[in-house]
Amino acid sequence: MSNNTHRKSEMHPFPFDIAAQHKLEFTSKSALQKTLPKLLDAKLQRFNLAS
Numbered sequence: 243m244s245n246n247t248h249r250k251s252e253m254h255p256f257p258f259d260i261a262a263q264h265k266l267e268f269t270s271k272s273a274l275q276k277t278l279p280k281l282l283d284a285k286l287q288r289f290n291l292a293s
Contacts, residue, residue: 266281268274 266274266277268277
């Protein structure tokens with residue numbers, strides 16, 4: 243495996259494409275804990291499930 247291929251696979255952990263709006267990137271557990279509730283509320287508003 244060449245270095246370019248190895249780097250590319252590290253940057254794209256999924257074997258398929260994921261749209262940017264469906265990706266959630268975080269650097270730490272605390273960053274995820276801060277971001278996830280707001281993100282879930284925003285996504286669930288579409289279904290009138292958010293409180």
